[in-house]
Amino acid sequence: MAAPVCIARIGAAHGVRGAVRLWTFTEDPWAVKDYGPLMTRDGSRQFEVTHVREAKDHLVATLKGIATRDEAERLNGIELYVPRDRLPDTEDDEYYHADLIGLAAVTAAGEPLGRVLAIHNFGAGDIIEIAPPAGATMLLPFSNAVVPEVDIAGGRVVIDLPDQIEGDDPSAA
Structure with a gap:
């Protein structure tokens, strides 16, 4: 498997239904849904983004299987990765x-x-x-x-x- 690349970080819980604040590190913040399951650096946990909406300086995301504020609060600070080979190719003068x-x-x-x-x-x-x-x-x-x-x-x-x-x-x- 290709080396993982951090594309987002989960922030604090948002609301009472398990949504989280999500900071993305991709050129297009909405692309976070396009890379398939996101995982922790060690691959021990995976998260599927089921819904995102725009907020002031971040996204608000719903993750499959996370339904309560308590569950969402336990995710605060987790960085989300995808294998490098899932990312789009770069131009000649670009790099990740x-x-x-x-x-x-x-x-x-x-x-x-x-x-x-x-x-x-x-x-x-x-x-x-x-x-x-x-x-x-x-x-x-x-x-x-x-x-x-x-x-x-x-x-x-x-x-x-x-x-x-x-x-x-x-x-x-």
Whole structure:
């Protein structure tokens, strides 16, 4: 089975009939119904979205087998995944964030920085997390200025380090 890709996160219960708030990470939020059963990362649980409607900044979803508020409340925070091969193909200059995990991170000069550990979004935009061979991970804005090149076939991302990071020497502190 292809590696799973997180496409949504269940939020708090909505109402008393088992509906949940649903935050989707797909280009088209409504597509969450089109991928078939959604599963937890480890595949131990599956959920079928039976109905969705739009809310202010999220969707409200009904999941098959979830009929009460108590059942819905127990799902809060669960991330929902689908196998990568269920997602639409990307264009030549497009990629899924999941495709970047594990790629080598190098400077524009080709110096190794480490590996891409994760792509996060805490609400203010995407952040790329780089794990160097030693020391603390780096969290950098995932923008064209900081990540000017993504080369999936070549197995690397180019990172243009901001000056305050490039010149920092943590051992000098």
